[in-house]
Amino acid sequence: MRFMNIVTSSQPMRGPSPALAEAMHKLADREIKAGRMLDSGGLMPVSMGAQVRITDGKLGVVDGPFVETKEMIGGYAIFELRDKEEAVAAAVEFMQLHKDHMPGWEGTCEVRMFASPEMEDACQVDARIAS
Amino acid sequence: MPARSMPGSPLEARAALAPSAAMTAADIHRTVVAVWRIEQPRLLTSLSRLLRDVPLAEDLTQEALLAAIEHWPVTGVPEKPSAWLMAIAKRRALDHLRRGQMLARKHEIVARDLEQEQQAMPDWDSALDDDIGDELLRLIFTACHPRLSREARAALALRMICGLTTDEIARAFLLPETTISQRIVRAKRTLSESGLAYETPRGAELSERLASVLEVVYLIFNEGYAAARGGEWLRPQLCNDGLRMGRVLTSIAPQEAEAHGLLALMELNGSRIAARTDKAGDPILLMDQNRGLWDQFQIRRGILALARARELGGAGGFYALQAAIVACHAEAATPEETPWPRIAELYAELATQVRSPVIELNRAVAVGMADGPQAALEIVERLAHEPMLKAYHLLPSVRGDLLQKLGRFEEARTAFEAAAALAGNRREQELLKRRAAELGSAARRCRPDLR
Numbered sequence: 001m002r003f004m005n006i007v008t009s010s011q012p013m014r015g016p017s018p019a020l021a022e023a024m025h026k027l028a029d030r031e032i033k034a035g036r037m038l039d040s041g042g043l044m045p046v047s048m049g050a051q052v053r054i055t056d057g058k059l060g061v062v063d064g065p066f067v068e069t070k071e072m073i074g075g076y077a078i079f080e081l082r083d084k085e086e087a088v089a090a091a092v093e094f095m096q097l098h099k100d101h102m103p104g105w106e107g108t109c110e111v112r113m114f115a116s117p118e119m120e121d122a123c124q125v126d127a128r129i130a131s
Numbered sequence: 132m133p134a135r136s137m138p139g140s141p142l143e144a145r146a147a148l149a150p151s152a153a154m155t156a157a158d159i160h161r162t163v164v165a166v167w168r169i170e171q172p173r174l175l176t177s178l179s180r181l182l183r184d185v186p187l188a189e190d191l192t193q194e195a196l197l198a199a200i201e202h203w204p205v206t207g208v209p210e211k212p213s214a215w216l217m218a219i220a221k222r223r224a225l226d227h228l229r230r231g232q233m234l235a236r237k238h239e240i241v242a243r244d245l246e247q248e249q250q251a252m253p254d255w256d257s258a259l260d261d262d263i264g265d266e267l268l269r270l271i272f273t274a275c276h277p278r279l280s281r282e283a284r285a286a287l288a289l290r291m292i293c294g295l296t297t298d299e300i301a302r303a304f305l306l307p308e309t310t311i312s313q314r315i316v317r318a319k320r321t322l323s324e325s326g327l328a329y330e331t332p333r334g335a336e337l338s339e340r341l342a343s344v345l346e347v348v349y350l351i352f353n354e355g356y357a358a359a360r361g362g363e364w365l366r367p368q369l370c371n372d373g374l375r376m377g378r379v380l381t382s383i384a385p386q387e388a389e390a391h392g393l394l395a396l397m398e399l400n401g402s403r404i405a406a407r408t409d410k411a412g413d414p415i416l417l418m419d420q421n422r423g424l425w426d427q428f429q430i431r432r433g434i435l436a437l438a439r440a441r442e443l444g445g446a447g448g449f450y451a452l453q454a455a456i457v458a459c460h461a462e463a464a465t466p467e468e469t470p471w472p473r474i475a476e477l478y479a480e481l482a483t484q485v486r487s488p489v490i491e492l493n494r495a496v497a498v499g500m501a502d503g504p505q506a507a508l509e510i511v512e513r514l515a516h517e518p519m520l521k522a523y524h525l526l527p528s529v530r531g532d533l534l535q536k537l538g539r540f541e542e543a544r545t546a547f548e549a550a551a552a553l554a555g556n557r558r559e560q561e562l563l564k565r566r567a568a569e570l571g572s573a574a575r576r577c578r579p580d581l582r
Contacts, residue, residue, distance in 0.1 A: 030173065032378075032382050033172075033264055033267065033379060033382045033383055034169075034172050034375075034379065035374075035375035035376065035377070035378035035379040035382070036375070038378075038432070080371060080374070080375065082165075082168075082368065082371075083161060083165070085158075085161040085162045085164070085165035086165040086168060086169075088162070088165065089162070089165040089166045089168075089169055090169065092166075092208075093169060096210065116405060
């Protein structure tokens with residue numbers, strides 16, 4: 001099963017402390033060598049990006065910063081793992097590093113499973129519940 | 132050790148409201164195994180380095196898992212699971228060394244070091260290696276030692292490199308747990324008794340030993356990709372385990388062209404998994420597959436790995452050539468765009484390396500698509516008396532297909548029936564029987580005298 005772990009935070013974006021950066025680098029290196037992590041990356045602040053929106057049937061391009069945005073995505077990692085528990089364990093370990101090396105930081109690491117053809121049925125169940 | 136807070140996890144729920152109806156014992160078990168599995172490679176490599184005894188290190192890694200399964204549901208997952216597991220493993224190591232008849236000088240020294248560490252209240256975490264690459268490579272070479280049978284190598288590699296439990300390996304290979312456990316015990320005994328060097332081979336020995344590793348990785352992948360026995364066409368988890376080992380190898384031995392070639396082959400074949408069967412689980416042939424279901428992310432990884440193999444001078448390698456063939460399919464947007472002449476060429480090149488009637492049969496298929504069924508049938512007929520293909524269902528299956536294209540329906544039907552009788556997989560059998568039956572009616576339409 002493939003997962004994307006996404007880190008979000010509502011705090012003003014700042015780079016990781018040197019200690020956290022080093023710890024994250026070590027962790028990524030280990031996970032790649034263990035053949036578990038397929039890809040990972042950090043995202044630049046949203047102020048440097050843009051949003052393409054559809055509102056009231058109109059398409060528009062808006063440059064950052066976006067005052068109304070609460071949760072900013074800071075980075076992601078893609079894993080190939082056996083089950084959700086493994087993805088959660090990876091997220092817990094990742095967040096523990098933040099707790100240890102960047103006190104005061106608050107945020108969320110969201111664990112999301114990739115959609116796959118086998119998952120289609122599950123999504124249809126969701127759609128039925130939603131409709 | 133302070134319990135780590137795990138919001139929303141089975142363990143936290145268990146600690147807070149045990150026994151919770153929502154959390155089954157299986158959920159908790161999976162959570163513990165998941166945490167252990169993160170630590171398992173580092174635990175195993177560190178212990179192997181410390182004890183210079185891979186089988187013992189492996190036992191201790193498993194014992195640490197059992198201890199975690201026993202304690203963590205009650206205490207929560209410790210904040211530093213690696214240190215906790217290492218402490219347990221080292222304590223058990225001392226017990227083993229004290230109790231065992233292993234009074235060899237090597238063990239005496241290790242035991243003395245461990246005792247001194249225990250007394251000094253060490254930081255267990257610091258005993259764990261940060262960079263496990265070299266150690267992991269040594270471990271892979273040990274688990275896949277040519278002195279062990281292929282089956283034993285596969286079981287050991289799954290256990291030591293992917294952290295599978297004996298039960299998981301048994302289920303993956305559709306074998307009783309006792310069979311796998313005996314296989315592992317015997318393999319470990321061979322490793323212990325033969326005093327095989329625990330090291331990364333160098334020079335000329337390296338390529339020979341690497342071939343032994345790659346063979347096992349490919350065996351594991353293929354076992355999942357085309358399960359030879361039983362009703363399930365695919366056991367994708369084994370594919371993922373093979374892929375994972377391929378990724379491990381290419382990241383810790385990045386200069387080995389054939390490792391990249393094998394990874395490319397597995398990624399490219401793996402990219403079609405979702406498209407290979409229909410909803411009923413019946414196989415769909417390559418040319419009939421919905422290419423929209425092919426995993427483009429995986430195809431890209433495969434193409435990159437193949438490019439890497441070529442950069443390293445490995446374009447003509449056994450796995451790289453096969454990967455190049457699969458890449459021809461992966462990069463064709465429609466079946467009509469398949470570059471069959473190129474594929475036939477690649478098979479011909481492969482055939483100069485490995486004299487294999489199976490490769491020749493595959494070349495025949497490509498030639499059939501490039502130059503027509505008659506040219507292909509000539510190759511296939513030359514293979515008719517190959518002893519290696521006597522029980523190989525794809526020989527009559529390919530022959531049947533070519534005969535059908537030549538309009539020789541009755542001969543084609545007989546060929547498909549022969550193929551169905553040889554196929555080991557129930558679903559494949561059914562597919563072949565269906566083709567034979569369809570041809571039966573086609574033959575009757577063309578030849579009224581057969582009615």
